[in-house]
Amino acid sequence: MSTRRDFLKTAAVGTAALGSAHIYAAEPKKITWRLQTYAGAALAEHVIKPSIDAFNKAANGQMEIQLYFADQLVPTGELFRAMQRGTIDAVQSDDDSIAAPVDVSVFGGYFPFATRYSLDVPVLFEQYGLNEIWAEAYGEVKGVTWLGAGAWDPCHFATVQPVRKLDDLKGKRIFTFPTAGKFLSRFGVIPVTLPWEDVEVAMQTGELDGIAWSGITEDYTVGWANVTKYFLTNNISGAWCGSYFANSDKWAEVPEHLKTLFKLCMDSSNYYRQHWYWGGEAQLRVEGGKLELTSIPAEEWATVEAEAQKFWDEIAKTSPRCAKVVDIFKKYNALMAKAGAPYRG
Structure with missing residues (x-):
């Protein structure tokens, strides 16, 4: 009887130990x-x-x-x-x-x-x-x-000096993205790359003349509307x-x-x-209060859009896959134009 009692006691301890090990193993790191x-x-x-x-x-x-x-x-x-x-x-x-x-x-x-x-x-x-x-x-x-x-x-310009015609972009040192910078350099823009947190100070010291990195929401949210004066309503990309x-x-x-x-x-x-x-x-275009809105006339801005088509064709030549993407962009935008308002128009 005592042997059986000792066996049951040992078995219970062993089962508890196994149970603990099982529970521990089941907990994922x-x-x-x-x-x-x-x-x-x-x-x-x-x-x-x-x-x-x-x-x-x-x-x-x-x-x-x-x-x-x-x-x-x-x-x-x-x-x-x-x-x-x-x-x-x-x-x-x-x-x-x-x-x-x-x-x-x-x-x-x-x-x-x-x-x-x-x-x-x-x-x-x-x-x-x-x-x-x-x-x-x-x-x-x-x-x-x-x-x-x-x-x-979308991608808009926020600048210290007003931009009301295409020539106003010439010589402007602009914080922007790599590909956007390559495109904008065709119009005399000087693309500048900086750490993101340094942009506001660079605007204040005159190292930068403007930003083409965002829409107006970000200009206000991150403080750039405090160091620029003008917002160009024309954009080079909708998103x-x-x-x-x-x-x-x-x-x-x-x-x-x-x-x-x-x-x-x-x-x-x-x-x-x-x-x-x-x-x-x-909301910020209408009620923001810090940035004055400027625009480049539509007929002049159309020359920028036409140049973009040449840029697309150049990128399409870089690889068959890029050509495929450019073809999709062309077909998509053509379809949107045919669909009319509110898609395009």
């Missing part, structure tokens, strides 16, 4: 990511932080994304390589600014006159094949997984095209339910920006 955005702190409060806060709450302790702002860990131009190496785990930016080593990176950010409205970007990706083209391009690069694109604001990227190994380690959650939070961020920018662009 918390995943921690470092994600850097292209945006400075004030802008990130709108373009990404709400969605990352929501993700961290909904992940319920299984995963945490630590958000870093422009140039905080890595200079923006080095983000892609840093993500490949695993120095950081994920990025929110345009392909152009992070020097993504794919042919389609030229279409990230502001590709001149490719879009007129922010809704054009998701339509082009979801309904006109850009999702598949971007996935194919990034599939050829080791170490980084492209997760999806979304739309931001910035940005994406989310992740280190491929780190993305593979994320369980499917958290991958789904992250993509839903991307959608949430994309939706927030649609209404935040759309409402802000109109």
Whole structure:
């Protein structure tokens, strides 16, 4: 009897130990990511932080994304390589600014006159094949997984001196994106690249004459409306095209339910920006009070649009895939023109 009693006691202890081991083994290790955005702190409060806060709450302790702002860990131009190496785990930016080593990176950010409205970007990706083209391009690069694109604001000039004719742009030192800068240099603009946080000071010291990096919503949100005086209503693009990227190994380690959650939070961020920018662009033109609106006459601005078509054709010659994207842009914009108002007109 005593032997049986000792056996049962030992078995109970063993079972408890096994149970504890089982419970311990069943608890997955918390995943921690470092994600850097292209945006400075004030802008990130709108373009990404709400969605990352929501993700961290909904992940319920299984995963945490630590958000870093422009140039905080890595200079923006080095983000892609840093993500490949695993120095950081994920990025929110345009392909152009992070020097993504794919042919389609030229279409990230502001590709001149490719879009007129922010809704054009998701339509082009979801309904006109850009999702598949971007996935194919990034599939050829080791170490980084492209997760999806979304739309931001249009590209306008905010300047210290007024711009009322095309010649007024000549010699202006403008903070802008790489491809947009290449295009604008055809009209005498001198593109300048600076760390995002240095732009406001550079405007005050005279290092910059203006900005072609955003719409009016950002000009007010990040303080640029305090150091410029004029806002040009003509724009070279109706929407910035940005994406989310992740280190491929780190993305593979994320369980499917958290991958789904992250993509839903991307959608949430994309939706927030649609209404935040759309409402802000109109309201601040009318009620902003800090920037005087100027315009280049439509017939003169048409020469800029015509030059953009030549620019498209030059980019199309760089690779068959770029030619395919340019062809999609042409077909899409032709269809929108035929559809008339409110699409075009």
